[in-house]
Amino acid sequence: QVQLQESGPGLVKPSQTLSLTCTVSGGSISSGNYYWSWIRQPAGKGLEWIGRIYPSGSTDYNPSLKSRVTISVDTSKNQFSLKLSSVTAADTVVYYCARLDHSSGTFDAWGQGTLVTVSS
Amino acid sequence: DIQMTQSPSSVSASVGDRVTITCRPSQGISGWLAWYQQKPGKAPKLLIYAASSLQSGVPSRFSGSGSGTDFTLTISSLQPEDLATYYCQQANRFPPTFGGGTKVEIK
Numbered sequence: 001q002v003q004l005q006e007s008g009p010g011l012v013k014p015s016q017t018l019s020l021t022c023t024v025s026g027g028s029i030s031s032g033n034y035y036w037s038w039i040r041q042p043a044g045k046g047l048e049w050i051g052r053i054y055p056s057g058s059t060d061y062n063p064s065l066k067s068r069v070t071i072s073v074d075t076s077k078n079q080f081s082l083k084l085s086s087v088t089a090a091d092t093v094v095y096y097c098a099r100l101d102h103s104s105g106t107f108d109a110w111g112q113g114t115l116v117t118v119s120s
Numbered sequence: 121d122i123q124m125t126q127s128p129s130s131v132s133a134s135v136g137d138r139v140t141i142t143c144r145p146s147q148g149i150s151g152w153l154a155w156y157q158q159k160p161g162k163a164p165k166l167l168i169y170a171a172s173s174l175q176s177g178v179p180s181r182f183s184g185s186g187s188g189t190d191f192t193l194t195i196s197s198l199q200p201e202d203l204a205t206y207y208c209q210q211a212n213r214f215p216p217t218f219g220g221g222t223k224v225e226i227k
Contacts, residue, residue, distance in 0.1 A: 047218040049218075096164075105212070108175070112162070
């Protein structure tokens with residue numbers, strides 16, 4: 001069974017770039033009909049999709065964040081990564097990585113989530 | 121973006137009760153809808169996909185129905201472990217969007 005695990009700094013200074021990595025285990029990131037996504041959630045609030053990447057490197061981003069987001073993949077390490085630039089306090093949320101099933105459009109495996117705080 | 125409206129925002133019910141949660145997209149999405157369960161401090165878990173298909177391993181007391189602009193998640197007999205917030209998600213149009221959540225509490 002595939003498992004996902006987020007890693008990265010829990011504290012980022014305002015105006016800097018947030019960087020997170022998701023490591024996939026229990027299966028190859030390149031196999032199957034899956035995209036790999038980032039989703040975020042403010043404390044006590046709903047879920048916001050950030051973007052997705054296909055193993056080939058093709059990406060799609062939420063228009064609301066597109067100007068600040070870069071998602072990349074390293075198939076040799078079975079990892080994909082998120083970079084969010086020019087962060088503010090509003091980016092202080094829990095970030096999840098998730099597997100997106102292309103056929104159903106649903107997120108069928110999730111990481112445990114990691115809280116990133118933006119503060120000086 | 122397609123806006124997803126869930127109701128109620130919270131519900132309190134007794135063990136064994138039937139619980140129904142509604143999700144209404146701002147435009148028709150055919151059957152491209154999923155439901156997730158998020159327990160406190162945990163990541164969301166996929167329960168239902170394609171409006172009514174039960175994800176593997178999910179108890180049969182969970183069911184989904186609907187199409188277009190009106191969808192329902194039903195818990196046929198509420199159990200203590202069902203304490204959670206439930207979210208709907210549309211998979212019909214880019215970008216995927218989620219409802220605001222329905223918190224289910226046990227009386």
